[in-house]
Amino acid sequence: MIEIIDTARCTDCNICVSACPTNVFEATPGGPPRIARQHDCQTCFMCELYCPEDALYVAPIADRSANAVERDAATRALMGSYRSAIGWGRGRQSTASLDASFELLTRAH
Numbered sequence: 001m002i003e004i005i006d007t008a009r010c011t012d013c014n015i016c017v018s019a020c021p022t023n024v025f026e027a028t029p030g031g032p033p034r035i036a037r038q039h040d041c042q043t044c045f046m047c048e049l050y051c052p053e054d055a056l057y058v059a060p061i062a063d064r065s066a067n068a069v070e071r072d073a074a075t076r077a078l079m080g081s082y083r084s085a086i087g088w089g090r091g092r093q094s095t096a097s098l099d100a101s102f103e104l105l106t107r108a109h
């Protein structure tokens with residue numbers, strides 16, 4: 001579930017507002033968007049993937065809020081971590097070619 005917008009990193013681009021399929025965010029004139037409907041979040045990670053500033057944290061818990069605390073050092077280290085893991089973003093290499101999960105399908109036949 002979406003947990004945090006890091007307002008220090010956010011550049012108010014509102015890409016996350018457009019990327020979210022369930023309209024969780026609300027644009028705020030002249031400032032970062034706010035998480036207006038957290039419980040509509042489907043934990044799809046689209047917002048985190050498309051945020052160019054790694055300013056979002058989606059916890060991998062779908063059915064409740066993780067109550068992540070923005071100031072907590074461990075949580076801040078996770079900001080944009082899913083995006084980083086798949087290799088999206090400046091200076092990163094896509095990890096798609098390392099995904100061998102298709103092997104499971106070929107072995108199932």
Ligand code: SF4
Pocket residue numbers: 001002019020021022023024025040041042043044045046047048058
């Ligand atoms: S994880 Fe998906 S559903 Fe949740 S806020 Fe981000 S884009 Fe919206």
Ligand code: SF4
Pocket residue numbers: 005006009010011012013014015016017032033050051052053054055056
């Ligand atoms: S996509 Fe990232 S930088 Fe852009 S408004 Fe959303 S949180 Fe801020």
